[in-house]
Amino acid sequence: MTITNFLQEAKRLEIQPYRKRANVEDLKRKSIPFIGSPLKHPVDKTKVILIVDPYNQTNFYYEFKSEDITFVEDFPTIVNVDGENVTMVKLWIRKGGLGIRCMPFLVEEISPPF
Numbered sequence: 001m002t003i004t005n006f007l008q009e010a011k012r013l014e015i016q017p018y019r020k021r022a023n024v025e026d027l028k029r030k031s032i033p034f035i036g037s038p039l040k041h042p043v044d045k046t047k048v049i050l051i052v053d054p055y056n057q058t059n060f061y062y063e064f065k066s067e068d069i070t071f072v073e074d075f076p077t078i079v080n081v082d083g084e085n086v087t088m089v090k091l092w093i094r095k096g097g098l099g100i101r102c103m104p105f106l107v108e109e110i111s112p113p114f
Contacts, residue, residue: 031070031092034062034099037078038089054078054086060103068097 027033037054041047041063048069050062055078075088093099 027071027092031094033090033092034064035075035088035090036062037086038091048091050091055080060101063100063102064091064093065097068094068099070094 034050034052036050036052039049039051041049046066048064048066050064051059052061053059069091071092073090073092075090077085077087079085
């Protein structure tokens with residue numbers, strides 16, 4: 001008989017959610033929610049990257065300053081067919097904070113505005 005190992009190496013959470021219950025009305029008034037998979041910024045330690053749909057081929061992501069995150073909620077983990085999982089969270093970003101949205105595209109598919 002062979003022994004099959006079903007345990008896989010788990011990815012370390014890039015953001016550890018604060019466990020305090022949030023006042024939802026206060027969050028809605030002061031913040032905007034964004035859902036995705038969080039990653040550390042590769043260059044700037046004060047920023048967080050949020051990948052909206054990690055398994056999509058034409059993926060885009062958001063970039064936020066860590067200081068603009070007002071609350072983090074756990075969200076259901078996504079698992080693909082191969083059994084790989086991605087941690088998902090809901091980041092509440094304060095209104096007025098600066099965010100960057102990066103969206104890849106093929107140059108031949110987009111016509112210039114001029």
